[in-house]
Amino acid sequence: MKxxxxxKHDKIGDFVLTWPALYLLRKAMPEATIDVFVAPVVKSFAEACPYxxxxxxxxxxxxxxAEQITKQNYDAVIVLLSEFRIYKILSKSNIPYKLVPKHNWYQYLYKHRASNEYLNSEGCWRGACMLVEHFLTHHGYAIPKLxxxxxxxxxxxxxxQQHYQKLTNEKLIFIHPGTGGSSGCVPVEKLVQLMINVDKLTQSPCHFILTFNGSELELAKEIQTLLAxxxxxxxxxxxxxxxxxFSESLVAADMFIAGSTGPLHIAGLHNVPTVGFYAGRRSTPHIRWGTLSEPSKRFAYTPPVGKRTGRNMALINFDQVSNEITDFLNKQS
Structure with a gap:
């Protein structure tokens, strides 16, 4: 296997969650060439991936x-996002080993299949790792430690840190007030109160950085005005x-707070402490979409589960949020 x-041709956040699987491939097979098929929006991010x-x-x-893939003479393909369209593209290639997840009827059109059903207590990034672990085991490679x-x-x-004008002993706390749509927005007044509480309770001086994308600028300006x-x-x-x-710059953060999973996942790549606000659902998105920061650096909050309550972020206990994250910040050097 050379x-x-x-x-994995979908959103940025979804591609971020394949980095552990790509790490396993790179670490186990350092001499192999590893290519990825991605959506256009992910291009620069994929090119920056060290794996x-x-x-x-x-x-x-x-x-x-199909022609591009055929010309590359791949020894294997691991399909992390399986679609019938992808089957038709790959059917035109001469790749000897094709591995897909065990879901959808067209899995049976492939010879090699593996489960990517991760546990309820695990993040969904484990699904990609399970496929890669199956691939490595099948070909006699040891599975590396993450x-x-x-x-x-x-x-x-x-x-x-200099770009964001961080001063000595200051805590640089990024807040992304917008949402990608999978959760309800945290009300502006709740974010403002959270910032006031964190600034008051954190022993070090705080510098809050509001990040935004496109139309979210107005939301960021509103928060800035309320705290003027x-x-x-x-x-x-x-x-x-x-x-x-922007993705690289998040390494400067002492904490990243958001209700949007995409920026949270990028911050998690740097092992930055993350505070995420997720919808209250029985499918536990706060676990499934947890960041890649180590467990002690992940904070996740949800409103009560229910059709009427699950997207109402105002129902989160923001006093509890303030106390827990400031206690964490105060323990950091």
């Missing part, structure tokens, strides 16, 4: 994609030209 293709050699972009031109941090940007941390007459230090994030620059 050349492997991994297929990836090359990318193939989903142009939606299936004939061209690291505490998947993206080591420690040599760039000081640079990004306080002593709280708050800044709007300086615009960065590329997503990959």
């Amino acid at each position: 050349k492997i293709l991994v297929i 990836v050699d090359n990318t193939i972009i989903d142009s939606k031109d299936d004939a061209d994609i 690291p505490d941090r998947f993206w080591d940007m420690s040599d760039r941390k000081e640079y990004w 007459n306080t002593s709280i230090k708050i800044s709007l994030a300086k615009p960065l030209d590329r997503l990959i620059d």
Whole structure:
């Protein structure tokens, strides 16, 4: 096995959660070439992944994609996002070993299948790892131990702290007030009160950085205005030209707070402490969509489970949130 293709062509947050699986491949097979098939929005992010050699972009031109894949003479393909469309593309290739997850009827069109049903107590990133672990075991490779941090940007941390104008002994706390849509928005007044409480209870000076995307700028400005007459230090994030620059810059954070899973997952790659607000559902999204930060650095909060309550973020006990995260911050050097 010298050349492997991994297929995961969906959102940025979903691709982030494949990094543990890609790490396992790279660590177990350091001499192999590992390519990924990704959506256009993920291109720069995939190229920055330390476990990836090359990318193939989903142009939606299936004939061209099939031709590109065939020319690469892959020894194996691991399909992390399985669709009938992908089966049709791969059926035109000469790849000897094709591994897919055991779901959907077209799994039976493949010779090699494996379960990616992770436990209810595990994050959904485990599903991709299960497929890769099956692949490695099948081919006689030992399964490596996962690291505490998947993206080591420690040599760039000081640079990004200077970018965000962090002062000595200051806690740089990023807050992303928007939401990707899977949860309800945290009310502005609740975020404002949370920031006031954290600033008051945290022993070190706090500098809050509001991050935003597109139309979320107005929301960030509203929060800044509401805190204008306080002593709280708050800044709007300086615009960065590329997503990959923003993603790298999160290494500067002492904590990242959001209700949007995409930015939370990116922060988790750096093992930054994350505070996530998730919908209250029986499917436990706060566990399924937990970040890749180590467990002691993950904080997840939900309103009561229910159709009427599950998306009402105002029902979260924000006093409890304030106390728990400031207690954590006060214990950090």
